[in-house]
Amino acid sequence: MSPLPILLGVTFRDRLVATIRAARPVLESPGVLVVGSEVPNLLEAGAAATLVVSQDLDVGVPVDRHAALKQRLGDLREFEPSADEPSVWTPRSAGLLELNFVGMDPAQDPAEAYVFEDDRLPLLVFGGLSLVSRGAEVEIAGTRLALPRPAGLLLEKLVTDRTGEKGERDLLVALGVLATSAPEDLDELESLYRRLRPELRHAVRSNLTILSLLAPRSGMPDPQPRRAEVTALLRRLETGDPEIV
Amino acid sequence: MNAIQERRLRELRSRVLVRAFDYRQRRLARGVWFRLRRVLAFASEAYALPRDEAERLIAEGHQPEPVGQELEPPRVILYVSRERLAGIASARPLAVRLSAEVLSAEFLALVPFEVEAG
Numbered sequence: 001m002s003p004l005p006i007l008l009g010v011t012f013r014d015r016l017v018a019t020i021r022a023a024r025p026v027l028e029s030p031g032v033l034v035v036g037s038e039v040p041n042l043l044e045a046g047a048a049a050t051l052v053v054s055q056d057l058d059v060g061v062p063v064d065r066h067a068a069l070k071q072r073l074g075d076l077r078e079f080e081p082s083a084d085e086p087s088v089w090t091p092r093s094a095g096l097l098e099l100n101f102v103g104m105d106p107a108q109d110p111a112e113a114y115v116f117e118d119d120r121l122p123l124l125v126f127g128g129l130s131l132v133s134r135g136a137e138v139e140i141a142g143t144r145l146a147l148p149r150p151a152g153l154l155l156e157k158l159v160t161d162r163t164g165e166k167g168e169r170d171l172l173v174a175l176g177v178l179a180t181s182a183p184e185d186l187d188e189l190e191s192l193y194r195r196l197r198p199e200l201r202h203a204v205r206s207n208l209t210i211l212s213l214l215a216p217r218s219g220m221p222d223p224q225p226r227r228a229e230v231t232a233l234l235r236r237l238e239t240g241d242p243e244i245v
Numbered sequence: 246m247n248a249i250q251e252r253r254l255r256e257l258r259s260r261v262l263v264r265a266f267d268y269r270q271r272r273l274a275r276g277v278w279f280r281l282r283r284v285l286a287f288a289s290e291a292y293a294l295p296r297d298e299a300e301r302l303i304a305e306g307h308q309p310e311p312v313g314q315e316l317e318p319p320r321v322i323l324y325v326s327r328e329r330l331a332g333i334a335s336a337r338p339l340a341v342r343l344s345a346e347v348l349s350a351e352f353l354a355l356v357p358f359e360v361e362a363g
Contacts, residue, residue: 084247084249085247111261112261113257115250115254122247122250124254161261161263161264199264199268206282208286209279209285210282212285213285213286213341213342227341230286232358234283
């Protein structure tokens with residue numbers, strides 16, 4: 001039997017907080033950011049974690065900080081590298097989420113990706129994360145962790161090709177970031193968007209139309225009540241864009 | 246690089262290539278889905294209409310959205326005010342999403358989101 005939704009939320013937040021506590025050695029490594037689906041949860045007041053239910057914690061590692069992070073991997077006692085995917089560290093107990101290490105390279109093209117080779121922690125470096133920069137720090141479970149600036153993360157979610165089940169979930173994560181964004185975050189988003197090349201601007205607008213039409217999903221932000229916000233953002237980005245079809 | 250990373254990288258690069266192709270073709274048939282989604286995204290509500298009501302709205306001056314004519318079979322898609330639609334008892338409300346109901350509606354009325362001034 002599935003747990004009641006409210007119990008699911010409590011259980012999930014407990015797992016998220018326990019994961020952050022257990023991952024402290026890497027989360028407090030210089031330059032490291034939490035990126036991905038947990039960010040909307042952590043941006044909520046008190047890190048309430050009511051927006052997205054996820055099975056992993058994405059840890060963004062700037063490639064020029066990889067060496068420092070690697071030195072701390074030995075302190076990560078409650079996780080072990082996955083045999084299949086060495087950038088994923090799986091928990092030794094069921095009460096924790098997986099850690100998914102991803103590389104960040106600010107010099108990278110947003111549409112490209114490469115592998116940062118390493119014998120212990122190779123990283124897939126996703127170009128979309130070049131749009132992400134360091135934002136607020138929060139303290140959770142005695143761990144100080146850095147979050148991305150909402151504008152960059154939102155743009156990263158919208159500029160990346162989103163297809164299939166995972167793609168739709170990623171767009172709903174973008175909705176969660178939008179839900180926790182302030183007006184100045186949207187100003188920054190627009191500024192970043194204007195700097196993208198036309199193909200990527202089109203990708204952003206295309207993903208916004210998909211997001212606007214998604215059906216609700218369990219454990220994810222409901223897109224229906226926020227359609228007007230999504231459309232307002234689409235209209236704002238279209239305004240003055242010479243590439244509008 | 247292990248096999249899984251290699252596969253993920255290959256898949257990602259494939260998607261980027263497809264997206265670049267889609268972008269180049271965006272003004273042609275390949276772009277129809279984007280244009281349809283865009284028209285729907287700007288709608289707060291959607292209704293399926295009987296043919297005679299759609300024809301009446303066109304006669305009143307409502308312009309069909311061009312993307313409807315790009316589909317096969319063609320659809321008539323009209324933006325109509327909520328007030329005008331309130332007078333059409335036979336208008337059948339639909340959830341605004343890419344559903345079979347929306348895609349199969351031959352005559353579709355959309356209520357546009359209000360645009361905030363300023």
